[in-house]
Amino acid sequence: MGVCPVSSGPEWIISALARALQRAPAGRIALDDGRRTVSYGALRASVDEETGWLASAGGHRFATLADNGIPWVVTDLALHLGRTPSVPLPSYFTDAQLQHALDDAGIDSVLTDDSARLTNLSSGWRRAGESPCTGLALFRRSLAAAARAELPPGTVKVTYTSGSTAAPKGVCLGAGHLEAVAQSLAQSTAVLDVQRHLCLLPLATLLENVGGVYAPLLAGATCLLPGSATTGMSYARPDPGRLLAAIASFAPQSVILVPELLQLLVVAAERGWQVPATLKFIAVGGASVSASLLARAAAAGLPAYEGYGLSECASVVCLNTSHARRAGSVGRPLPHVGVRLSHEGEILVSGASMLGYLGEAPRDPGAELATGDLGEVDKDGFFYVRGRIRNIFITSLGRNVAPEWVEREITQRLPQSQVMVFGEARPYPVALVGSAHADAEVIDRVVGAANAQLPDYARVRRWARVPEPFTLASGELTSNGRLRRTAILQRHRDLIDALYREELAS
Numbered sequence: 364m365g366v367c368p369v370s371s372g373p374e375w376i377i378s379a380l381a382r383a384l385q386r387a388p389a390g391r392i393a394l395d396d397g398r399r400t401v402s403y404g405a406l407r408a409s410v411d412e413e414t415g416w417l418a419s420a421g422g423h424r425f426a427t428l429a430d431n432g433i434p435w436v437v438t439d440l441a442l443h444l445g446r447t448p449s450v451p452l453p454s455y456f457t458d459a460q461l462q463h464a465l466d467d468a469g470i471d472s473v474l475t476d477d478s479a480r481l482t483n484l485s486s487g488w489r490r491a492g493e494s495p496c497t498g499l500a501l502f503r504r505s506l507a508a509a510a511r512a513e514l515p516p517g518t519v520k521v522t523y524t525s526g527s528t529a530a531p532k533g534v535c536l537g538a539g540h541l542e543a544v545a546q547s548l549a550q551s552t553a554v555l556d557v558q559r560h561l562c563l564l565p566l567a568t569l570l571e572n573v574g575g576v577y578a579p580l581l582a583g584a585t586c587l588l589p590g591s592a593t594t595g596m597s598y599a600r601p602d603p604g605r606l607l608a609a610i611a612s613f614a615p616q617s618v619i620l621v622p623e624l625l626q627l628l629v630v631a632a633e634r635g636w637q638v639p640a641t642l643k644f645i646a647v648g649g650a651s652v653s654a655s656l657l658a659r660a661a662a663a664g665l666p667a668y669e670g671y672g673l674s675e676c677a678s679v680v681c682l683n684t685s686h687a688r689r690a691g692s693v694g695r696p697l698p699h700v701g702v703r704l705s706h707e708g709e710i711l712v713s714g715a716s717m718l719g720y721l722g723e724a725p726r727d728p729g730a731e732l733a734t735g736d737l738g739e740v741d742k743d744g745f746f747y748v749r750g751r752i753r754n755i756f757i758t759s760l761g762r763n764v765a766p767e768w769v770e771r772e773i774t775q776r777l778p779q780s781q782v783m784v785f786g787e788a789r790p791y792p793v794a795l796v797g798s799a800h801a802d803a804e805v806i807d808r809v810v811g812a813a814n815a816q817l818p819d820y821a822r823v824r825r826w827a828r829v830p831e832p833f834t835l836a837s838g839e840l841t842s843n844g845r846l847r848r849t850a851i852l853q854r855h856r857d858l859i860d861a862l863y864r865e866e867l868a869s
Contacts, residue, residue, distance in 0.1 A: 422472035434497035469511030533721030545577035561615030632663035653775035
């Protein structure tokens with residue numbers, strides 16, 4: 364499947380994103396990576412040029428493996444507006460995960476700024492040119508049509524979930540789904556008049572792709588796109604000095620953070636780091652955020668707002684905003700979606716949802732999507748996420764416990780710590796704690812305070828400190844900071860068993 368030049372194709376007419384690029388004043392700055400800037404007028408020309416070059420280069424399905432920057436955005440817009448199926452590849456994926464995604468999605472063309480890594484994956488890739496617009500290298504490989512899994516009709520982007528297993532799963536999304544979310548985000552934050560958004564998360568992360576690029580462009584704002592060498596961003600170990608310096612230097616009005624990065628900013632502010640006066644909105648998502656961390660952020664002058672979303676719904680579903688906020692909630696649903704609870708308390712979403720998982724039967728995107736998350740909703744329409752249905756464990760006494768519920772009660776009282784609660788087929792819950800900061804007496808006191816807020820069957824009776832914190836590199840965390848529970852249980856099974864033996868011996 365080739366690509367038609369964007370300027371002559373119908374997508375420039377029917378795409379909200381394309382209309383926004385056309386509507387913005389030509390001289391306004393659209394992209395700024397700290398080294399150069401691109402105006403809206405130049406961006407339109409660059410996307411046209413890139414789309415034409417991609418068409419001449421051939422290829423059926425593309426992937427992008429590149430650092431944050433102007434080339435990534437131009438490439439992504441050309442693929443998106445040209446309706447060419449593509450896969451953004453996060454650089455934090457392991458080589459095995461990259462190879463899985465490339466093979467699983469039937470990718471025959473890759474645009475990259477890391478040629479060495481791609482050629483090390485397999486012997487099938489060969490350099491086939493370089494984009495005259497972005498400078499990204501084009502790699503191609505011969506791939507039989509039978510090796511390409513069938514995509515649901517309308518798929519323009521396949522995003523790979525970090526999930527809770529080692530093999531990422533491909534979520535197939537349509538252009539309309541992605542733009543609907545971006546429009547809702549732009550509409551919900553319009554009152555803030557954000558003109559400068561700083562992209563700190565990898566652009567291959569769907570949340571930053573949609574919320575940090577598409578939404579600002581729809582609003583006619585500037586996307587600030589420094590690379591990881593400037594921001595110090597790494598899911599293994601972010602560099603606090605470079606990250607804080609980048610935020611101060613770029614003076615953004617909005618950023619998107621995962622909870623671990625918000626924690627970093629909060630601690631820095633509490634130690635004297637000056638929060639930029641320009642900062643109006645910090646969207647926090649990707650994993651559960653403790654109420655105490657949000658309270659500390661507010662006290663430190665960090666305008667943090669929790670949201671909720673998932674890849675299967677093209678990213679954000681609910682969001683707290685400056686004019687509609689409820690402590691402890693993930694906010695109200697965005698305008699483009701409908702959200703309700705099943706009789707069992709599962710969160711169900713209708714509106715912009717996936718076309719299906721890659722390699723599986725297509726689904727009706729208009730049908731409700733069962734999220735697998737347990738939730739509650741208050742009388743004012745604010746939603747609360749209580750945990751994953753699949754994570755629920757049943758004690759040997761027959762009581763159902765959502766571990767995230769118990770974990771949240773502990774972590775909000777124990778900053779900079781990780782907690783995983785277990786109790787499947789056991790008489791009571793126990794906890795594994797990853798903390799290099801708190802001594803045993805403090806942890807005992809915190810667990811006791813958390814237990815005071817929990818019913819008897821959910822109280823943690825024993826806990827143990829793990830030798831090393833859970834990390835992405837160890838396979839015990841997802842890129843969004845979620846616990847990979849199966850991996851943790853496999854690695855620390857003896858430690859968990861010992862906690863129950865101690866009780867029997869006492």
